[in-house]
Amino acid sequence: MTAVALIAGLVIAGGAMAAPGDGIALSAHDFTDDATTTVGLCTFCHTPHRAQQTKLLWNHTLSSLSYSWSDTTNTTNGTPLPTFDNTWQGVSKNCLSCHDGTVAIGDVAWFDATPNQNLFADQHNLPGDPRLITFNNPGTGDMAGNHPVAHPFPFQGQVSTYNSVTSGSEVVASGWVADPTAGGIRLFNDDGSGNVSAGAVAGQSGIECSSCHDPHNGSQVLGEYFLRGTLTGSDSNYICLKCHNK
Ligand code: HEC
Numbered sequence: 001m002t003a004v005a006l007i008a009g010l011v012i013a014g015g016a017m018a019a020p021g022d023g024i025a026l027s028a029h030d031f032t033d034d035a036t037t038t039v040g041l042c043t044f045c046h047t048p049h050r051a052q053q054t055k056l057l058w059n060h061t062l063s064s065l066s067y068s069w070s071d072t073t074n075t076t077n078g079t080p081l082p083t084f085d086n087t088w089q090g091v092s093k094n095c096l097s098c099h100d101g102t103v104a105i106g107d108v109a110w111f112d113a114t115p116n117q118n119l120f121a122d123q124h125n126l127p128g129d130p131r132l133i134t135f136n137n138p139g140t141g142d143m144a145g146n147h148p149v150a151h152p153f154p155f156q157g158q159v160s161t162y163n164s165v166t167s168g169s170e171v172v173a174s175g176w177v178a179d180p181t182a183g184g185i186r187l188f189n190d191d192g193s194g195n196v197s198a199g200a201v202a203g204q205s206g207i208e209c210s211s212c213h214d215p216h217n218g219s220q221v222l223g224e225y226f227l228r229g230t231l232t233g234s235d236s237n238y239i240c241l242k243c244h245n246k
Pocket residue numbers: 024029041042043044045046056091094095186198210211215216
């Protein structure tokens with residue numbers, strides 16, 4: 001192998017080479033090179049048949065943990081921090097099925113007409129990894145230290161109820177971008193019966209992991225870490241200013 005070919009091989013094996021917004025292939029969510037068997041791009045997360053749940057045709061084994069914030073009960077503006085588990089219809093539990101570190105990355109329900117496989121070469125489950133979201137108390141559902149998710153968003157400056165949680169009395173309209181979806185943020189709505197779907201609805205909007213990140217590294221991703229805004233800077237593309245008016 002020539003030196004050039006060797007370097008190219010190393011780069012591809014290292015993964016995570018897709019630029020922000022360039023799609024899943026070669027991104028940190030492209031596991032095709034890490035799998036023990038030849039798979040396609042979607043398999044680790046979705047399957048057309050025999051899924052864990054119809055919603056999202058979800059293939060990855062869900063964590064059995066319940067998520068909550070151990071170190072405080074509410075945000076500064078008085079909104080109670082939520083609890084949720086794998087029965088919650090919001091997408092954060094799907095992300096946490098890999099990012100809470102309790103389920104092997106390759107643990108899927110179905111692939112190539114075979115159930116319950118572990119498709120990942122090293123059973124990797126993120127212990128001690130910066131990608132472990134429950135870093136404060138690994139192996140538990142303790143979200144302490146993390147930005148709220150499965151949590152109401154004051155869309156159009158209005159108090160919202162989402163995941164049975166209502167925005168606190170100090171959540172003032174002027175603190176928020178009225179409609180962050182115009183800037184590429186994904187909001188969700190909860191019809192009050194636990195049915196969650198994408199799209200903002202005044203009075204019942206909320207945020208999930210995928211409000212800030214697109215796991216497919218799609219065209220709304222502007223920065224590192226699949227962010228729907230930039231990781232750096234101070235203009236209106238900066239991820240924090242996509243929602244907060246500060
Ligand atoms: C690392 C996990 C992961 C991989 C790999 C992945 N997806 Fe997804 N996908 C998700 C998650 C999580 C959601 C929910 C996103 C949301 O609600 O914002 C989703 C949502 C979807 C949706 C429905 C909502 C939407 O955003 O359109 C479709 C369709 C979809 N994925 C198709 C695919 C296809 C096709 C592939 C392979 C080419 C793929 N996904 C690969 C995790 C993944």
